[in-house]
Amino acid sequence: MREPDGVRTGPASQQGMRRANLALVLDAIARAPRSRAEVAAETGLTRAAVSSLAERLIADGLVVEEGPTTSSGKVGRPGTALGLNPSGPGGLGAEIGVEHLGACVVDLRGEVRVRHRQEIRNRGREPAAVMLDLADLLRGAVAESGLRPAGLTLAVPGLVGASGGVLQRAANLGWEDVPLAAALRPALRAVGSPELAELPVEADNEANLGGLAELWLGGGPEHFLYVSAEAGVGSAIVVGGRLLRGARGYAGEFGHVPVRPDGPLCACGAHGCLEQYAGETAVLRAAGLADVRGDWVALLAERAGAGEQAVLAALAGAGSALGIAAAGAVNLLDPAEVVLGGGYARLEPWLLPAMRAELAARVTVRPWADERLRVSRLGRRGPLLGAAVGVVRAVLADPGRLGAA
Amino acid sequence: MREPDGVRTGPASQQGMRRANLALVLDAIARAPRSRAEVAAETGLTRAAVSSLAERLIADGLVVEEGPTTSSGKVGRPGTALGLNPSGPGGLGAEIGVEHLGACVVDLRGEVRVRHRQEIRNRGREPAAVMLDLADLLRGAVAESGLRPAGLTLAVPGLVGASGGVLQRAANLGWEDVPLAAALRPALRAVGSPELAELPVEADNEANLGGLAELWLGGGPEHFLYVSAEAGVGSAIVVGGRLLRGARGYAGEFGHVPVRPDGPLCACGAHGCLEQYAGETAVLRAAGLADVRGDWVALLAERAGAGEQAVLAALAGAGSALGIAAAGAVNLLDPAEVVLGGGYARLEPWLLPAMRAELAARVTVRPWADERLRVSRLGRRGPLLGAAVGVVRAVLADPGRLGAA
Numbered sequence A, B: 001m002r003e004p005d006g007v008r009t010g011p012a013s014q015q016g017m018r019r020a021n022l023a024l025v026l027d028a029i030a031r032a033p034r035s036r037a038e039v040a041a042e043t044g045l046t047r048a049a050v051s052s053l054a055e056r057l058i059a060d061g062l063v064v065e066e067g068p069t070t071s072s073g074k075v076g077r078p079g080t081a082l083g084l085n086p087s088g089p090g091g092l093g094a095e096i097g098v099e100h101l102g103a104c105v106v107d108l109r110g111e112v113r114v115r116h117r118q119e120i121r122n123r124g125r126e127p128a129a130v131m132l133d134l135a136d137l138l139r140g141a142v143a144e145s146g147l148r149p150a151g152l153t154l155a156v157p158g159l160v161g162a163s164g165g166v167l168q169r170a171a172n173l174g175w176e177d178v179p180l181a182a183a184l185r186p187a188l189r190a191v192g193s194p195e196l197a198e199l200p201v202e203a204d205n206e207a208n209l210g211g212l213a214e215l216w217l218g219g220g221p222e223h224f225l226y227v228s229a230e231a232g233v234g235s236a237i238v239v240g241g242r243l244l245r246g247a248r249g250y251a252g253e254f255g256h257v258p259v260r261p262d263g264p265l266c267a268c269g270a271h272g273c274l275e276q277y278a279g280e281t282a283v284l285r286a287a288g289l290a291d292v293r294g295d296w297v298a299l300l301a302e303r304a305g306a307g308e309q310a311v312l313a314a315l316a317g318a319g320s321a322l323g324i325a326a327a328g329a330v331n332l333l334d335p336a337e338v339v340l341g342g343g344y345a346r347l348e349p350w351l352l353p354a355m356r357a358e359l360a361a362r363v364t365v366r367p368w369a370d371e372r373l374r375v376s377r378l379g380r381r382g383p384l385l386g387a388a389v390g391v392v393r394a395v396l397a398d399p400g401r402l403g404a405a
Helices: A011-031 A036-043 A047-059 A127-145 A180-190 A206-217 A280-286 A296-305 A309-333 A343-362 A379-397 A400-404 B011-031 B036-043 B047-059 B127-145 B180-190 B206-216 B280-286 B296-305 B309-333 B343-362 B379-397 B400-404
Strands: A063-068 A080-084 A090-096 A100-106 A112-119 A149-156 A166-170 A175-179 A201-205 A224-229 A233-239 A337-341 A373-375 B063-068 B080-084 B090-096 B100-106 B112-119 B149-156 B166-170 B175-179 B201-205 B224-229 B233-239 B337-341 B373-375
Touching (some): A011 A036, A011 A047, A011 A080, A011 A379, A011 A400, A047 A063, A047 A080, A090 A127, A090 A379, A112 A127, A149 A180, A149 A379, A206 A224, A206 A233, A224 A309, A224 A343, A233 B309, A296 A309, A296 A343, A309 B233, A309 B309, A337 A343, A337 A379, A343 A373, B011 B080, B036 B047, B036 B080, B047 B080, B090 B127, B090 B379, B100 B127, B100 B379, B112 B379, B127 B180, B149 B180, B149 B379, B175 B180, B180 B201, B206 B224, B206 B379, B233 B309, B309 B343, B343 B373, B343 B379, B379 B400
Parallel strands (some): A224 A337, A337 A373, B090 B149, B337 B373
Antiparallel strands (some): A063 A080, A166 A175, B100 B112
């Protein structure tokens, strides 16, 4: 019998062991459907223990019998393959962007069942009004998916830190100290989804969730810097396959790394922050498009594609500033890759050459290979996917939690 | 019986368990001397198992019987307290600096038994000649300590990375691709210490070892940035109580973070690196002391203490550049503290005000408290202490390794 680390005695230990073994069995099944005998062989648990644990996972709706396994040349009766239940509890992701809202439902296997993005200008709106629109989007997405979410994670363009879900500051929304779950729950009730209002709600910075999506779904290596740029410029630092959150949960504020210490004054009060060169406002101003509304990333891509000089120069300048700040981060962190995500992933042809030039010039002690800078194939979808997939990963990591509720 | 994580069968498992339990018992004794019964109560192992494991630790010279424990009001015969053997295997630390060599022997409890520092100008010398001097210093230190070292760790002012002990580049020494252990062993034999030449040798960057010393001995918190400045400017990043080494072992190159992207050309080929503002050469030049030899940190402290304007301005400039680069690192990493170590710790009165001003101005999204920047009380001794203590920590973490050899 597998024992969790540490010595415990009495009933607590029995429960803890069973809970750990539930996770062990579910993990084996999540990696690939397999028979009880195969699960026993893989985990080192007895066949009887696996059967008992599988019963529980089936009863909780996490696992289903998928039919006979392929015999694969082995002697004897084929077993019934156990697989993750595609109709089991899902993960509900939500996103509040400066110019959009998002909702996404994934199933236990992490497959996207429904994903909606609604373009809407949230800058300066009251949180309560935004939450009503978001609640409506979530209600529709969950109904369409047919799944019952096990939890809800909300991606926001600002600082959450270790605050327990308070959006402390989102400069581009104009929000400060918004208790996100407390603001979202009444909105969910108001749109007729009291059951969603009862879900556990977590919230995180969109760059953190985008970085986790890159790690889980985007092929991110063990160590990388994920740069998320759209209205603001943020980042997620992944070290040894884990998100680096820092002492107070504020790590990753890439947008406020000084690029030119005597540069323009930033909204944060400092001079020459990266956002003053690579943030939306700075780029649009440099491109002569300061009054643009709506999908400005798409517009920049279109104009740059058409060869408009001011736009090309603005993007080269932003790429250069991103590269200078990234060079500092690479010198500090030695990541295996720098991944550009968020809306800017779409601006790859114009941003990456300038970023590459700065990295090549400034990471010299150990040569920096060009291919170590790339864009995320998840692009803008990263944060919302990270939010939804994080919910089901938490279920898979501790399935005993569900049954105990 | 405590089982290590994971299921194993057969003899390997028995050996692995005994080895893990040896470490468990030794760890309990290392935290405070205690009787076999107390060790059993603390670890959850049986009294019989503890006795058998303690025999082995005593036979290996790691543990000694210290005499009867204080009865502390308990009923029954007092046990014999077991403690770490102060005459047991020691840790041997060595340091090659640009202007000095160092040797240090600590005992199993981490207490410094011998520490020698020799001022000597190593810049531009041949590695073989430096190694002979270092070997001589090490031989003397070990003889004086009366301990038998379990291993040797060498601190160097350059990049080692995951190279397996090759000093890839130390610009201030003028060394490249020096296989450190292979260079040191013949020197140890040449000075008549063949037994030291047989020790396992490890090597690491001096900033990494200084950061570890700060974590182990200097009261460093779980998350901090340790800045080590002397001839070069380096750093160690500690996250969750562990050193962040990066994908290839090159993390912490703080000296090459860009401070002013169009600034002076650095030896690394980039422009405006921190070292161009805060490294030895830059500070001495700014202070009008470009031709100084010997302990230039002491000289700067003396002249600054005397109120010499050019020196005060040079140090304020260096502090400001350190603060700009630290602000970027704090925005990225959210450490609980920034700790200034190395020789610059001695320049605290003149560097810290300028550093604090930049941090206050540039870490604004979450207020930065002045006291979160401090100097290391280990100062210059950090890297050498980290090297020596690391050796005994490795012994304590896996005492079975010794007996197996």
